[in-house]
Amino acid sequence: MNTTIPFISDQFINENCQFNGLIDALKRGFSNSDIEVPMRHHHDFSNPKEANDSTLLLMPAFNPGKELGVKIVTVSPNNGKYNFPAIQGMYIFIDGHKGFIKAILEAKSLTAKRTAAASALASSYLSKRNAASMLMIGTGALSINLIKAHCSVRPIESVYVWGRDIGKAQKICEALKNEQFTCTAIKNIEYKISEVDIISSATLAPTPLVLGKYLKKGQHVDLVGAYKKDTREADDEAITKSSVYLDTYQGGLKESGDIVIPLSKGILLKETIKADLFELCNNSKTGRTSDDEITVFKSVGHALEDLVAASYIYNLFQNKVEI
Known part of the structure; x- marks a missing residue:
């Protein structure tokens, strides 16, 4: 087994993710009663230099026997004045059977894509x-x-x-x-x-x-x-x-x-x-x-959106690697 953990970058996600495909994947995900999603952890923490709280979010989800994952995100509302995104994070995508890490994905584009796709799914x-x-x-x-x-x-x-x-x-x-x-x-x-x-x-x-x-x-x-x-x-x-x-x-x-x-x-x-x-x-x-x-x-x-999007993007990544 290859022990090198693939890293899937924002660049790959932006260049390869197609909204029609992701929206369809989310629709199937929200129809899948097997996916388990605990309440996410939402922790505000002080940010003294900004006189404004920042937030830590931990978002797990499980598709039993298949795949699971957790997103770790920080939200710093004042980052705009530093020309830096307010949302930062990573997604750890894990095999649901043997528990090994299948990939680590940059969470900025993952979050943006899945959030937009969920809104479009609702709009449909x-x-x-x-x-x-x-x-x-x-x-x-x-x-x-x-x-x-x-x-x-x-x-x-x-x-x-x-x-x-x-x-x-x-x-x-x-x-x-x-x-x-x-x-x-x-x-x-x-x-x-x-x-x-x-x-x-x-x-x-x-x-x-x-x-x-x-x-x-x-x-x-x-x-x-x-x-x-x-x-x-x-x-x-x-x-x-x-x-x-x-x-x-x-x-x-x-x-x-x-x-x-x-x-x-x-x-x-x-x-x-x-x-x-x-x-x-x-x-x-x-x-x-x-x-x-x-x-x-x-x-x-919702963490289901992250898991579904991570799975969709991971499959795109695997197909690129195999080609």
Whole structure:
């Protein structure tokens, strides 16, 4: 047996991962009742130089007898001022029978790809089939991936990008200039929120950017940021006007202010949440029911997504090596 542990880099993941394939793999994963996912460890720790807490996440998952893995991630919200990604980490991918490490994957691109693919998977159930326009709120590492993922499941023709730094939004549009959709950087959110079919938000903003007063019938809202209980990207009105869906009940009900705060106020009731990705993918619950419905999908991330994505990417890597 070869004792050298393969290292799968961000570069390999970015060059070889295809969203259609990853989305299909995630759909099968959320339909697989054999995969076991303990509650992830979420530890905030002080970061004195920044006067702002950072976070350590440990995310294990097991597909018994086949494969298992754990992702180790740190989140440092102020890293942007150092021109350094907020999210850092590695994924340890392990044989589920004999327990040896099959590969170590860089977690930055793994996380970005699986997160975007999960949002697109949800969109395939929740956005209108003819959705043709999208607003991307946020200019971090996830933004390009979210745009490409959403565009892989819907016939999107026009994408708009907003960030606090218009220059970063313009760079994203420049990076997407050869895609089959147009991409435009914008300076204001308000007027555009009311015009697009899909709104995707991936920010570390502590207070809401998606305001319900601007939402219109038929829209789909994809909330990916706000990973702490006291932060949120959508306000109360956005929640009350919408049908709410989660990636998982396990994390979604506990980890993000987008859900925790409305629940604590009684604005949202647990029993009125429509479904999670497990229920959508195994067809026990349905998604969008009409073209007038406003849908909200809240993602906090789930270790099943990491395990499925790691397995998908590992197989791509093995095929490349064998060739």
